[in-house]
Amino acid sequence: MAYSLNKLYQSIGVSKQAFHQRMDRYLQERSIEEQILMLVYRVREDHPTMGLRDMYFKIAPIDMGRDRFEILCKESGLMVERTHNLRKTTDSSGVIRFDNLLIGLVINKPNQVWQSDITYFDLNGKFYYITFIMDAFSRVIVGHAISQRLKTEQTTLPALQKAIKSCMDLNICIHALIFHSDGGGQYYDKDFLKLTEKYKIRNSMCQYPWENGKAERINGIIKNNYLIHRVINSFEQLQIEVDRSVFLYNTQKPHSKLQRKSPKQFENEYFCMANYTEHVNTDSKESNC
Known part of the structure; x- marks a missing residue:
């Protein structure tokens, strides 16, 4: 195999190193396009008549010029409002896709499935980005991040690191946990x-937004039930208010699907009543009780 690949490199007149450098650049470009398009779909749902030029300056992608942005959106059918059943996905050549592992799955315990999504927050004419990771069973927001850019290192990566750390602090095992998301590039970044x-952790992706509905709903809850009622004039204030809102949601907001208990209360009672020793050690379980 190595010999055949070397012959291939020679036949196209490039070195192995140059070939892989080009491939890495190509994959990075496709990842950036996917990241931007997933956001554009969300903006289009909220602002069906916003022009691409205005949307470009709202999103302000640092890795893509205005003309390329408009061409990409036009090629993806984003000149006009799209309905769910007509939603066009992008050409994913060279882009990683994971199977939807939630199809047919019964979710019956905490830390079995985490679901995640990235939303935007319009502040003083500029978009900022909020990434949430939620436990699909208990509805607890286990990790989140607030950022000024759509880069992986500012969105999904710190949110997942926070979620993992919270589990490690409680000696909770997350091996074989399913991480479910949309197809945004931040979710398949290297x-x-x-x-x-x-x-x-097992990666899972949906094809359509409604296949990640729990994560999308949490965006609306935090933005419309909490943030919209706060006085927020800066990025720093946004960070403080998102942290505060997540705490209030997790610990105090009754949830109709959780017997009118808060997500944390529901999760803690589950650990105690189910004797969930597989994921929580005795000391952690006693503190939860």
Whole structure:
């Protein structure tokens, strides 16, 4: 195999190193396009008549010029409002896709499935980005990040690191946990996948937004039930208010699907009543009780 690949490199007149450098650049470009398009779909749902030029300056992608942004959006059918059943996905050549592992799955315990999504927050005419990771069973927000850019190292990576740390602090095993998301590039970035591989987390992706509905709903809850009622004039204030809102949601907000208990209360009672020793050691379980 190595001999055949070397012959291939020679036949196209490039070195092995140059070939892989080009491939890495190509994959990085495709990842950036996917990251931007997933956000554009969300903006289009909220602002169906916003022009691409205005959307470009709202999103302000540092890795893509205005003309390329408009061409990409036009090629993806984002000139006009799209309905769910007509939603066009992008050409994913060279882009990593994971199977949807939630199809047919019964979710019956905490830390079995985490679901994640990235939303935007319009502040003083500029978009900022909020990444949430939620436990699909208990609805606890286990990790989140607030950022000024869509880069993986500012969105999904710190949110997942926070979620993992909270489990490690409680000696909770997350091996074989399913991490479910949309197809945004932040969810198949190399550094992100290194982290999921390290902890043996299984990646899962949906094809359509409604297949990640729980994560999308948490965006609306935090923005519309909490942030919209706060006085927020800066990025620093946004960070403080998101942290505060996540705490209030997790610990105090009754949830209709959780017997009118808060997510944390529901999760703690589950650990106690189910004697969940497989994921929580005795000391952690007693403190939860």
